[in-house]
Amino acid sequence: xxxxxxxxxxxxxxxxxxxxxxxxxxxxxFTVFDPANGQPLAICASxxxxxxxxxxxxxxxxxDQGPWPHTSPxxxxxxxxxxxxxxxxxxxxxxxIESRDAGVPLRKTTYNDITxxxxxxxxxxxxxxxxPYEPLPWTDLxxxxxxxxxxxxxxxxxxxxxxxxxxxxxxxxxxPALATGNTxxxxxxxxxxxxTIAIFQxxxxxxxxxxxxxxxxxxxxxxVGEYLAAHPAVDKVAFTGSTEVGRxxxxxxxPQIKRVTLELGGxxxxxxxxDADLDLVVDGVLWGAFxxxxxxxxxxxxxxxxxxxxxxxxxxxxxxxxxxxIGDPMDLETDIGPLISERQREKVERYIAIGREExxxxxxxxxxxxxxxxxxxxxxxxTIFTGVQPEMRIAREEIxxxxxxxxxxxxxxxxxxxxxxxxxxxxxxxxxxxxxQALAVAQRIRAGTVWINEHHVLNPRxxxxxxxxxxxxxxxxQYGLDEYTEVKHIHVDLMQRRQGRLWWDTLLxx
Ligand code: NAD
Numbered sequence: 001x002x003x004x005x006x007x008x009x010x011x012x013x014x015x016x017x018x019x020x021x022x023x024x025x026x027x028x029x030f031t032v033f034d035p036a037n038g039q040p041l042a043i044c045a046s047x048x049x050x051x052x053x054x055x056x057x058x059x060x061x062x063x064d065q066g067p068w069p070h071t072s073p074x075x076x077x078x079x080x081x082x083x084x085x086x087x088x089x090x091x092x093x094x095x096x097i098e099s100r101d102a103g104v105p106l107r108k109t110t111y112n113d114i115t116x117x118x119x120x121x122x123x124x125x126x127x128x129x130x131x132p133y134e135p136l137p138w139t140d141l142x143x144x145x146x147x148x149x150x151x152x153x154x155x156x157x158x159x160x161x162x163x164x165x166x167x168x169x170x171x172x173x174x175x176p177a178l179a180t181g182n183t184x185x186x187x188x189x190x191x192x193x194x195x196t197i198a199i200f201q202x203x204x205x206x207x208x209x210x211x212x213x214x215x216x217x218x219x220x221x222x223x224v225g226e227y228l229a230a231h232p233a234v235d236k237v238a239f240t241g242s243t244e245v246g247r248x249x250x251x252x253x254x255p256q257i258k259r260v261t262l263e264l265g266g267x268x269x270x271x272x273x274x275d276a277d278l279d280l281v282v283d284g285v286l287w288g289a290f291x292x293x294x295x296x297x298x299x300x301x302x303x304x305x306x307x308x309x310x311x312x313x314x315x316x317x318x319x320x321x322x323x324x325x326i327g328d329p330m331d332l333e334t335d336i337g338p339l340i341s342e343r344q345r346e347k348v349e350r351y352i353a354i355g356r357e358e359x360x361x362x363x364x365x366x367x368x369x370x371x372x373x374x375x376x377x378x379x380x381x382x383t384i385f386t387g388v389q390p391e392m393r394i395a396r397e398e399i400x401x402x403x404x405x406x407x408x409x410x411x412x413x414x415x416x417x418x419x420x421x422x423x424x425x426x427x428x429x430x431x432x433x434x435x436x437q438a439l440a441v442a443q444r445i446r447a448g449t450v451w452i453n454e455h456h457v458l459n460p461r462x463x464x465x466x467x468x469x470x471x472x473x474x475x476x477x478q479y480g481l482d483e484y485t486e487v488k489h490i491h492v493d494l495m496q497r498r499q500g501r502l503w504w505d506t507l508l509x510x
Contacts, residue, residue, distance in 0.1 A: 012043045013193075015051060015218050016200045018058035019211035025050045030190055030219065035103035035338045036329055038376040044193060046219040049227050052185070055215040056233050059156040059183040062212030069153045069181040073128050076179055079208045080125035084118045086202045091115075094198055098167050099329045102192040103338040103378070104292055106330055109167075116458060117171035120476060123460040124175030127481050132180075136489075142502045143495040151485035153181035154259050155235030158228045160221070160249075162241045163192035163340050164295045168458075170196045172475050173238055174214065180484040185215045185234070187225050189241075191340050193218055221245065232256055236484070239263070240297075243398070243424070243469050261473030261483050263297070263465060265398040266426030269419035270300035270455065271441060273412065273432035274308060280453060281431050282316045288429060288455035289404040290324070290382045293336055295344075297470075298427040300404075300455050302388075302395060304415045307408045314386055314406060318364045321382050326369045338377040339401055345378040348401030352383060355394040360385040360405070390418045398424070412441065420446045425467025429455040448474070 012029075014021040028046040033039065047055075062068055087094065095109035104113065132151040139145060159173040166188055177184050188196035200216045203209060217224055221241075229237045230252040236259035239249045243264040253260045270288050272281050288300030305313050329337035339345045352366050365383030368374065382402040388395050395405045409415040419428055429451040432438040442450040448465045451457060458464055463479035465471060473483045498504060 010040055010043050013197050013218070014045045015047055015055070016204065016214070016216040017051065017055045018215065019204070021204070022051070024048055024219075032101065032190070032192070032194060033341075034100055035340050036100075036377040038342075038378075041100060042194060044190070044197075044218045046190075047217040047224045052217055052224060052227050052231065055185045055217050056156060056228070056231055058212035058215055059185050060233050062210055063153070063155050063183040066183075066210050066212060068183060068210050068213050071181065073131060073179075076181065077125040077128040080121055080128060080175065080178060082206055082208055083199075083203060084121040084125065086206055087114075087121070087199065088118055090198070090202065094167060094195060096330070097198055098192075098195045099337075101194040102163055102166060103329050103340060105334045105337045106332055107334070108292060113165065113167050116460070117168040120168065120171045120460045121175045123476070124179040124481065127478055128179035132485070143493065143500045145494055146492040148490055150488045150490055151180070151482070152488055154484055154486055155182065156233060157182045157184050157236045157238055157484065158231070158234045159184055159186045159238045160225050160229065160241065161186075161188055161196070163189035164292065164297075166192045167195040167199070169240055170199050172460075172480065173240075174199070176475070176480045176484050177238070178209075178213070180481055182236070182484050183213050183215075185217060185228060187217050187219075187221075187228055190218065190220055226252065229253060230255075234258060236260070238473075238483075243471075246469075246471060259483075261465075261475070262471035263473070263475060264426075264469060264471040265400075265424060266297045266299070266466065266470050267302060267396060267398050267422050267424045268298055268300050268427045268429075268447070269302045269304055269422075269445075270429045271304045271415050271419055271431065271445075272306065272309065272313065273430065273434070273437060273441065274306045275433045275437075276309075276431040277433055277453075278309070278313060278316070281313060282320060284429070284431060284453065284455055285313075285317060285404070286320055286324075290321075290336060290402050291456055293339055293380070293382075294402040294404075295340065295400055296456065298449065298456060298458075299400075300429060301399060302419070303404055303406045304409055304418060305406060306415075307410055310386075310406070310408045314363055314384070317384060321364050321384065324382060326379060326381065327373060336382055336402060338379045340378065342378055344401065345380055348380050348399055348403060351394055351397070351399045351401070351403060352380075355385045355388070355392070355403070355405070358389075358392045358394065359387065360389075360392060360394060361387045363406075365402070390421055396422065416441060416444050420444075423469040426465075426470035427451070427455075429453075
């Protein structure tokens with residue numbers, strides 16, 4: 001690949017099309033910034049429509065004429081394992097890339113993100129080994145036949161991801177698509193594309209995938225993403241991002257009835273039951289709400305407390321937030337890093353102002369941290385609002401920042417009603433010592449994932465996805481692989497004679 005450095009010494013990254021690193025056809029570029037200090041980090045090629053056309057044509061050819069869709073599941077699994085091994089060898093480098101690019105504290109990228117991404121790739125490799133054959137029950141109606149399901153790849157998949165959790169997200173999009181024999185045109189967010197570029201560099205260096213199986217285009221969503229999602233030669237769009245853009249993607253996919261999976265926003269409730277272990281609750285709520293500054297789709301942004309525990313829990317949370325270290329994401333001591341961009345910070349600050357106007361009380365935070373180190377980065381203090389009512393905007397809309405809305409409830413039925421009173425349905429957590437009661441609550445929550453005495457833990461073997469406007473389709477586990485396959489029923493007649501068949505009695509004369 002072109003690895004020039006610009007006059008300012010910045011690395012310069014191209015797009016990856018048909019097994020080759022290529023600049024944009026018109027030489028266009030965009031700059032990637034470090035959210036911790038606002039400084040430029042890298043220059044990237046910005047794809048034109050002609051570049052996207054070439055990437056899709058390469059993926060199309062690799063699917064329609066290439067060996068990939070017919071490569072044995074075992075061979076695909078070996079290749080995915082090889083990619084995971086090669087990425088693991090770059091573990092710390094990848095963690096640093098992701099931390100710098102997305103402002104994610106290095107502790108998180110080192111101990112969670114890269115490990116989880118690799119685990120997902122390896123899980124897909126293991127599941128890929130499963131033969132795409134699924135037997136169906138025996139039938140002799142109307143005659144004896146052998147029936148089975150054959151799962152086949154869908155075709156060319158456009159995969160579009162947001163800036164948060166980029167490495168993991170890329171792994172959990174590429175893993176299932178490749179495991180099942182699809183080809184891919186991938187578009188990361190322009191705000192944090194660098195860990196995805198590193199994955200593609202590794203794939204290129206390994207040289208195990210046929211040309212055109214994976215392609216990478218870079219650039220703004222409204223231009224590159226939209227053109228890609230609407231392209232008639234794309235068979236499936238796998239999108240992770242905001243609900244607002246998800247609605248557009250659905251409309252763009254409609255003319256060709258493209259296969260679509262949407263992983264969208266959330267306004268996830270953490271429901272504390274009256275008997276909960278409060279030590280666990282306080283840790284868990286901080287983890288649920290402020291991990292990666294709340295910039296996670298499944299972040300716990302609403303805390304539902306029994307009125308009897310409200311003041312105690314809030315007091316303890318406030319005390320603990322005071323002790324959290326906001327700072328440079330590259331520092332291993334840092335708990336809370338910056339937001340991804342000035343625009344995101346403005347959005348979060350707008351919601352903090354709305355919360356105040358709506359009459360909620362800021363128990364802690366609400367501003368920007370003070371100090372030289374924060375001046376050029378996009379920092380916001382972890383913020384807790386109390387006195388929040390279910391109808392307030394800060395209790396209903398996704399803020400995607402370190403802002404926790406605390407609501408008090410009087411009885412569990414009310415808590416469940418508040419939790420479910422949302423356009424979203426991505427995730428929730430229930431906190432209780434009584435597992436039977438916690439399970440009963442979990443079963444009544446309308447969300448794709450419910451943790452009991454836990455939050456955020458994504459399990460590479462378990463389905464992840466949303467109810468309602470949090471999207472549809474599932475990622476990870478066998479469910480995630482299934483989303484990348486067409487289901488073909490094959491019926492093999494075993495009678496070898498005319499009598500007894502449906503046509504015998506219903507249509508044809510003897
Ligand atoms: P976003 O919707 O603005 O962008 C997501 C991706 O879509 C980016 O690559 C962007 O360039 C592209 N895009 C933007 N406009 C487009 C268009 N018109 N057509 C095609 N592509 C377009 O989201 P974001 O701000 O990058 O990420 C934050 C959002 O993502 C939050 O709402 C969060 O909840 C959601 N998210 C969901 C999940 C999940 O699994 N459910 C995971 C992570 C993030």
